[in-house]
Amino acid sequence: MADKEKVIVIDFGSQYTHLIAQKVRSLGVYSEVQHPEDYIVDDNVKGIILSGSPYSVYEEGAPKIDLDKLLRFRIPILGICYGLHLIAYELGGRVYRSERGEYGRTELLISSRHPLVEGIPRKSIVWMSHKDIVATVPDKFRVLGYTGGSKIAIIANDKQKIYGVQFHPEVEHTRYGVNFLRNFLFNICGCSGGWNPINVVNEFINAHKDLKKEKAIVAVSGGIDSTVTAIILRKIFGDNLHLIFIDTGLLRYGEKDWVVKLFKKLGFENLHVIDASERFLEALNGVRRPEVKRRIFSELFYKIFEEEADKLERKYGKIKYLGQGTLYPDRVESGATSRYTDRIKSHHNVIVRSKRFIILEPLKDLYKNEVRKIARALGLPKEVCIRHPFPGPGLAVRIIGNITRRRIEILRKADKIVEETIRKYELYEDLWQVFPVLLTLRSVGVKGDKRSYEYIIAIRAVKSVDAMTAEFAKLPWHILEEIANRILNEVEGVNRVLYDISNKPPATIEYE
Numbered sequence: 001m002a003d004k005e006k007v008i009v010i011d012f013g014s015q016y017t018h019l020i021a022q023k024v025r026s027l028g029v030y031s032e033v034q035h036p037e038d039y040i041v042d043d044n045v046k047g048i049i050l051s052g053s054p055y056s057v058y059e060e061g062a063p064k065i066d067l068d069k070l071l072r073f074r075i076p077i078l079g080i081c082y083g084l085h086l087i088a089y090e091l092g093g094r095v096y097r098s099e100r101g102e103y104g105r106t107e108l109l110i111s112s113r114h115p116l117v118e119g120i121p122r123k124s125i126v127w128m129s130h131k132d133i134v135a136t137v138p139d140k141f142r143v144l145g146y147t148g149g150s151k152i153a154i155i156a157n158d159k160q161k162i163y164g165v166q167f168h169p170e171v172e173h174t175r176y177g178v179n180f181l182r183n184f185l186f187n188i189c190g191c192s193g194g195w196n197p198i199n200v201v202n203e204f205i206n207a208h209k210d211l212k213k214e215k216a217i218v219a220v221s222g223g224i225d226s227t228v229t230a231i232i233l234r235k236i237f238g239d240n241l242h243l244i245f246i247d248t249g250l251l252r253y254g255e256k257d258w259v260v261k262l263f264k265k266l267g268f269e270n271l272h273v274i275d276a277s278e279r280f281l282e283a284l285n286g287v288r289r290p291e292v293k294r295r296i297f298s299e300l301f302y303k304i305f306e307e308e309a310d311k312l313e314r315k316y317g318k319i320k321y322l323g324q325g326t327l328y329p330d331r332v333e334s335g336a337t338s339r340y341t342d343r344i345k346s347h348h349n350v351i352v353r354s355k356r357f358i359i360l361e362p363l364k365d366l367y368k369n370e371v372r373k374i375a376r377a378l379g380l381p382k383e384v385c386i387r388h389p390f391p392g393p394g395l396a397v398r399i400i401g402n403i404t405r406r407r408i409e410i411l412r413k414a415d416k417i418v419e420e421t422i423r424k425y426e427l428y429e430d431l432w433q434v435f436p437v438l439l440t441l442r443s444v445g446v447k448g449d450k451r452s453y454e455y456i457i458a459i460r461a462v463k464s465v466d467a468m469t470a471e472f473a474k475l476p477w478h479i480l481e482e483i484a485n486r487i488l489n490e491v492e493g494v495n496r497v498l499y500d501i502s503n504k505p506p507a508t509i510e511y512e
């Protein structure tokens with residue numbers, strides 16, 4: 001992208017940092033995340049965005065940046081939440097911790113018109129996530145908006161081209177968030193737009209085109225991430241690419257057969273299927289803690305993967321490259337993007353890093369919605385493009401507590417019922433994910449005039465664009481009732497079905 005305009009996002013550790021970059025890219029401007037310790041501002045940079053952070057600016061060890069140095073570039077700067085606090089704090093304003101936090105949806109009132117708020121109503125809903133507030137602004141700054149808990153919610157200094165907002169315009173819950181970012185990009189920074197995520201794929205292929213005589217392997221699951229990764233790598237390695245599908249015994253109903261048919265349909269000849277279900281069941285037996293489950297799964301998965309690689313090398317020769325369908329949310333939730341980023345949960349592509357292979361991750365800086373666009377551009381079947389995300393450890397992270405063969409079978413049957421019902425009412429494409437979770441709790445019930453003491457299933461259905469935030473889906477009662485009735489009548493061992501009405505944040509989409 002050396003010849004293209006771009007906006008850099010300075011990452012102070014927010015879980016939303018790459019969501020900012022993704023939103024900027026969705027508006028047709030290339031964006032990349034950089035760290036405050038080693039950012040690079042070249043001639044192509046049209047704007048700089050300072051991210052949020054789990055820190056407070058006055059905290060010891062809080063991430064900082066030399067604002068005077070940034071201002072010397074004379075490039076527009078936008079601070080978001082912590083970024084706003086940092087601007088105010090470093091330039092002579094006052095920031096302090098409020099007695100009452102402001103979290104979730106809040107009404108923003110715009111008090112002064114400005115190119116940054118062009119086309120945005122005087123009153124609108126924004127998404128807050130903070131307890132710090134700006135009490136006084138630095139000299140020569142204007143206040144453009146406020147909320148009930150933050151009297152200074154938008155600031156602007158046109159002479160120095162530096163701006164800040166207390167809320168998060170990058171999340172879907174901010175009603176006019178895209179407008180705020182669009183105004184910053186085009187009204188303030190003077191961007192022209194025109195970037196497309198397929199550019200990432202083309203750049204990746206061009207950068208690795210000399211590897212066509214090398215051999216590579218990639219683990220595939222049938223999900224959109226690994227499938228798109230395999231398609232991209234085939235453009236580089238051709239028939240020297242080998243696909244490995246590991247049946248962990250933690251897959252959904254009919255998953256293995258579906259995956260085999262898919263890759264044969266896509267024309268892949270070198271697909272190697274390994275049944276490792278007994279090994280995973282044995283390794284996870286008695287393990288209850290979510291992070292321990294993920295780590296055991298990751299380590300065993302990679303061990304089995306290397307065993308198969310050994311067999312392939314004996315047959316086909318040295319394999320040098322390993323492809324992975326890692327997305328940015330995997331890395332950000334694993335705390336792998338910055339030393340300031342908290343680990344939410346470990347993803348197996350992230351926590352186990354190969355020393356044997358050179359890892360290729362063509363999607364590592366992309367979000368799921370961008371990967372879907374790429375999948376459509378590459379001509380993948382619709383069934384792949386619209387498929388819901390499924391966790392790498394499979395049903396292991398949807399079974400709370402101990403994993404047993406019986407509990408896997410209970411959840412697998414419930415999962416089949418949920419998907420069948422959602423597809424029946426043509427709601428599948430409207431949802432980001434929908435799935436059942438098997439809880440550790442049991443409850444008293446009545447079946448056939450007899451007392452029962454059986455498991456509880458929770459149904460999780462969410463709407464999202466990027467998986468970094470999500471709202472629970474307001475499914476019609478008659479559909480929920482049909483799902484519950486089918487599970488209670490068809491799945492032995494369950495006598496109660498619950499519906500999860502939690503948003504992300506504060507909950508995550510998956511339970512473990």
